[in-house]
Amino acid sequence: MERKGKEIVPTSKGIQLVNLVPFDLKSPELTAKWEKQMQLISKGKTTANQFVEDIKKYAAKLVSTVIASNETYRHDNITREKCPECGKYLLDVNGKKGKMLVCPDRECGYRKGLSRVSNARCPDCHKKMELKGDGESSIFTCICGHREKLSEFKKRKGDKVDKKEVSKFLNQQDSGGNINSALADALAKWKK
Numbered sequence: 001m002e003r004k005g006k007e008i009v010p011t012s013k014g015i016q017l018v019n020l021v022p023f024d025l026k027s028p029e030l031t032a033k034w035e036k037q038m039q040l041i042s043k044g045k046t047t048a049n050q051f052v053e054d055i056k057k058y059a060a061k062l063v064s065t066v067i068a069s070n071e072t073y074r075h076d077n078i079t080r081e082k083c084p085e086c087g088k089y090l091l092d093v094n095g096k097k098g099k100m101l102v103c104p105d106r107e108c109g110y111r112k113g114l115s116r117v118s119n120a121r122c123p124d125c126h127k128k129m130e131l132k133g134d135g136e137s138s139i140f141t142c143i144c145g146h147r148e149k150l151s152e153f154k155k156r157k158g159d160k161v162d163k164k165e166v167s168k169f170l171n172q173q174d175s176g177g178n179i180n181s182a183l184a185d186a187l188a189k190w191k192k
């Protein structure tokens with residue numbers, strides 16, 4: 001399942017899974033049958049162990065049916081980028097913290113973050129920016145089009161805005177002074 005705005009929608013993987021699963025497992029009769037078994041257990045007419053044994057056999061049968069079936073699972077989020085660990089094509093996945101590239105081989109387990117929403121605000125429009133890439137080569141991007149490297153961002157944040165500059169700017173604004181030139185001055189000092 002995946003969240004799209006306020007709705008929760010099944011992913012292509014989910015829809016494909018339902019098609020792969022044998023009809024039996026989707027039927028309400030099966031659940032009813034299991035309920036009945038449990039009632040029999042509670043009445044002492046059959047044992048819990050017997051029930052577990054039956055379920056095990058049933059699960060094994062289901063798995064072999066799926067393996068033998070002609071239906072195949074197809075990843076539709078496959079990318080052209082190969083896993084640096086095992087060489088399989090990576091999958092594009094929406095994680096909690098943004099887009100990720102994930103190796104389809106669970107034993108390999110390779111994954112890398114593509115982009116995530118950061119707490120850093122865009123200097124142009126003040127919206128939260130997305131952080132893409134890894135480590136020092138990461139880059140902030142904003143929906144307004146602003147882009148800056150992580151290193152540039154750190155440098156910018158490193159220079160704290162002078163409080164005096166800000167109050168000077170505010171005073172000039174109050175007295176109807178030339179806001180644009182005060183702002184330009186402040187910006188020029190900030191950028192240095």
Ligand SMILES: [Zn+2]
Pocket residue numbers: 083084085086087088103104105108109110
């Ligand atoms: Zn891999």
Ligand SMILES: [Zn+2]
Pocket residue numbers: 122123124125126127142143144145146
């Ligand atoms: Zn922006």
